[in-house]
Amino acid sequence: MNPGIDLQRTVVQALIELGLPAGVAKTIWLPLPMLLMVIVATVSIFICVWLERKISAAAQQRIGPEYIGPLGAMQAVADGLKLVFKADITPAKSDPWLFTIGPAIVVIPVFLSFLIVPFGQNLVITDLGIGIFLWIALSSIAPVGFLMAGYSSNNKYSLLGGLRAAAQSISYEIPLALAVLAVVLMSNGLSTIDIVNQQSSYGILGWNIWRQPVGFVIFWIAALAECERLPFDLPEAEEELVAGYQTEYTGMKFGLFYVGSYVNLMLSALIVSVLYLGGWNFPIPIATITGLFGLSETAPWVQIISASLGIVMTMLKAYLLVFLTILLRWTVPRVRIDQLLDLGWKFLLPVSLVNLLVTAGLKLAFPFAFGG
Amino acid sequence: MLLLPLSASANVALVASLNLAEGVQLVSLILLGLIMVASALGVVLLSNIVYSAFLLGLTFISISGLYILLNAGFVAAAQILVYVGAVNVLILFGIMLVNKQEEFSVIKNAWIGKAATAAVCAGIFGLISTMVLSHPWAISTQTAAGDNAIEIIGQHFFSDYLLPFELASVLLLVALIGAIVLARREFIPDAEVAQATSLTLPERPRELVAAGARDDR
Secondary structure (H helix, E strand, O other): OOOOOOHHHHHHHHHHHOOOOHHHHHHHHOHHHHHHHHHHHHHHHHHHHHHHHHHHHHHOOOOOOOOOOHHHOOHHHHHHHHHHHOOOOOOOOOOHHHHHHHHHHHHHHHHHHHHHOOOOOOOOOOOOOOHHHHHHHHHOOHHHHHHHHHHHOOOHHHHHHHHHHHHHHHHHHHHHHHHHHHHHHHHOOOOHHHHHHHOOOOHHHHOHHHHOHHHHHHHHHHHHHHHOOOOOOHHHOHHHHOOHHHOOOOHHHHHHHHHHHHHHHHHHHHHHHHHOOOOOOOOOOHHHHHHHOOOOOOOHHHHHHHHHHHHHHHHHHHHHHHHHHHHHHOOOOOOOHHHHHHHHHHHHHHHHHHHHHHHHHHHHHOOOOOOO | OOOOOOOHHHHHHHHHHHHHHHHHHHHHHHHHHHHHHHHHHHHHHOOOHHHHHHHHHHHHHHHHHHHHHOOOHHHHHHHHHHHHHHHHHHHHHHHHHOOOOOOOOOOOOHHHHHHHHHHHHHHHHHHHHHHHHHOOOOOOOOOOOHHHHHHHHHHHHOOOOHHHHHHHHHHHHHHHHHHHHHHOOOOOOOOOOOOOHHHOOOOOOOOOOOOOOOOOO
16 A cells, blocks of 8 residues: 655654654644644635625526625625624623533534544654544533523523534434445445445445435435534524524624535535545545556655645545535525424434445445455 | 663753653642542532532543543543433433422431442442552553554453443443434323423413503603
């Protein structure tokens, strides 16, 4: 296996050669990828908001934002600045502590989950053995934040919205985890790197989407519900619940929910591309291309190009999925709460169980194709 | 300490990095321990039950942090998934969906109950302290399983721990069926039932305003 670029080793090596002790060199390296990932996640909010506004506008034959920045690209910055300067109101008789901690609990796990998102063989913060399981575990913390925000607002709509959001989140976590389990069964490991490597042999034909079409659809529906995107955005259904658990929030506390939902959308899109769309892999394997042109796969410039291509591919797939969610938003109507729970418990759960069973059976029957 | 043929400077660097890692571990251990003890005390001592429930979540998270320090990543993630994501959310749901305010009548000789509770607690405390003091806390020389822990746990589940595993799943199935039975009760819509007033949210009475009434002041 071609190891690709290992930035950590290179940077630490360079710092040691500058005369620093190894411990210090490693300590200097440690925050860099984390900082980079936080920046990537934060910038993705602005991109997602801009895409959301522009694509929504195109879907409704409007123009959308066009004055702030080129093509209105700075609109999200203006929105964010507005939120920062808004008065921070804590409603009367609310619980100020829980009211403040609630949004933070929703946002922090989402950012933490970026620990395991890979952009290349070595372009990942940590290659944890529990990989994708960490994401499932962290995403289960969010309902606590919803309940906290809903309860502390001293508002019936907020409380109901918080309970709804938590119920939705925990009921769609089960099909989500079962769909992931089927993928894990095929890749013999929970590590995101292993999952991508297992799909990398035959280019686009080796991607999990062909072997797990049902799992892909289940995962995508459940991920949309986890992100509270339309058609599953009923925790904040404006007509019935004002804005659910966000009703009483203003300023940057509301902004945190906003940030959390968009980063979560981006994260889910990245995870889908890792689990089902081959992660950083180009539709044609890099080894085939280099073989065709008679190039050495370990030549430095080839490695730089293939690493950049990997990052571009991961982002491209993720943003394609974000585009799909925005189109879905204007295509399908919102489901009711009973329809939502029916879909989750009576349709997705049995289907995902059957999918898991079929995957296990296929793995035993065709070990060469299903990672025996 | 590993004795490797290293040059002097590299050896110093190795010691420095080890010290750094150990220092971080020690500080995290102390912080996690403090958070855990403080939040656990809060669960017991605070009178607001919602605070207790949220602090219970914090306790679970700090326990999971201790598992991470022990190189047990899978157990730590499972701890968060099961205890914070499921148990704690369930407790919160229970608290927030039940809005029953009950007047408790004063019981005679209430001190007997309190004394019995104190005796039981003291007994448990005594038992646990004896266990802590008598147990030979020899640190295992085996290296931690780390990432292989998942496979080892899986193998144990399907060999020597099969019976407890299956019993736990049967217990969960029983709880599941029980929950469905409880949830599927059919109410007779027209039957008059005395509605308990404590189930409504306390609300300030509001003056009714006639439609179209004008406020000429």
